[in-house]
Amino acid sequence: MWSVDALLHLRTFVAVAEARSFSRAAEELMIGQPLLSRRVKALEVEIGGELFDRSHRQIEVTELGRTLLDPARDLLGRADRLESFIRSAQGLDTVLLALPHDCDPRAIARLITAATNAGSRLQVEFLTALERETAVRDGAAAVTVVRVPIDLVGYTVELGLGSTSASTDRDRPVHLADLRRHRRDRSPARRILLSAEDDIPLFREPFLKSAAQAGLVVSQIEVENSTTSAIAAVFASADLLVCTRAFARRNGLAWSPLADRSIRRTYQVQVAPAHRSNARLAELASELAPLIGSALDAGSSRRKTDDGEPNRHTLTEAWR
Structure with missing residues (x-):
């Protein structure tokens, strides 16, 4: 049932439901109102009932529409993440790295610069631990750091x-x-x-x-x-x-x-499943590993080289 057209119809339905207006939703979606109305009507035919009560000055979502709204949002969110994942897998998008909110901004700037120098565009998003796991599993992020038990090899952060x-x-x-x-x-x-x-x-x-x-x-x-x-x-x-x-x-x-x-944090880097055989990404991971450790404030918890810098080989162990 869920063809590309059906996803367009669902996206239109959600836009109208949130705007409570056909005209405002059409402006938001940058389409004509007649096309928007046809999409809503087609979805109502497919669902088998009216989604909006048009008898008032401001349209209202019907009980059927309210039942559909949350599942529609969830499905569209998954579709958007899948689209982002496919573009990234095809090399058409930036490499998205998801990190914790409390990372060092200066280390992140060095990460972005290092990725650029390596010929890659890096986009960093800040998510909670649970959000990062979902993002990499769904493909919304190509790479992230996940929390792991303290007995596993990874980035160890003193607290x-x-x-x-x-x-x-x-x-x-x-x-x-x-x-x-x-x-x-x-x-x-x-x-x-x-x-x-x-x-x-x-x-x-x-x-x-x-x-x-x-x-x-x-x-x-x-x-x-x-x-x-x-x-x-x-x-x-x-x-x-x-x-x-x-x-x-x-x-x-x-x-x-x-x-x-x-009482400490232990992280490992996790790559989206479809990217795990990507040699280019693996090479980028090796280059960025020490800087990711620095962004996590993990540098002081890892072995150091003679000049006091985090050991590149040791930090690369965190990539799995």
Whole structure:
């Protein structure tokens, strides 16, 4: 059933449903209103019922239309990702690299420059860990970094606690037990914030277990959906943010490493399935591997060369 024409009809239906106007939807799609109306009518014939109530001044989506709307959006999103994937596979589009939101902008600039010098156009998108897995699986991203268990070879990123406390001892590791609220302490317990990057079972569940073993209460651990809101919360309170040393420094936060060395991020690079045999992409991966490590703030957690730079061979191990 879902031919190219059917996808066009669905796209038209979604545009009208969101605009609540045939004329505005036609302008948005840059087509004539008669053509738009024919597409909607053809879809209604195919579906077997009216999708819009045209009896009012502003059109309304019918119950049948409301039932169709979310599946239509989902199908169109998948079709768009597939189209992007095909263009990329054919070499007609840029190489899309998906990275975490808290990457170092300067390292990303070096990534883009290095890719350009290697004869490739690199586009970087910032997604959460879960979004990156979906993007590479669906083909929306050609390459991404995924979170993996800490016992796997990959980019290892040291974590600590960022705060606004000027008295923070940056060299002394922090034990989670140090953050317990004592019985005689009437002040609120300090919250420990996790960013969206760490809001995944692979990290969150072991972290909560370690926190519980250290005597912290569940209410002390909270997730901030955006990196910006997490930083703002720290500046507005005594909250602590789980983050990397470089991220804290870039945002003006004091930082102390976590004593529990198992609390860290481990990444591996994942390539979209259809690209895994692409020799050109594999070569680009080898070139960009050290810079991706730097963007993730993983450089200090990997072996170094004699001049202090991340070891190219070691970092390339993260590409699988």
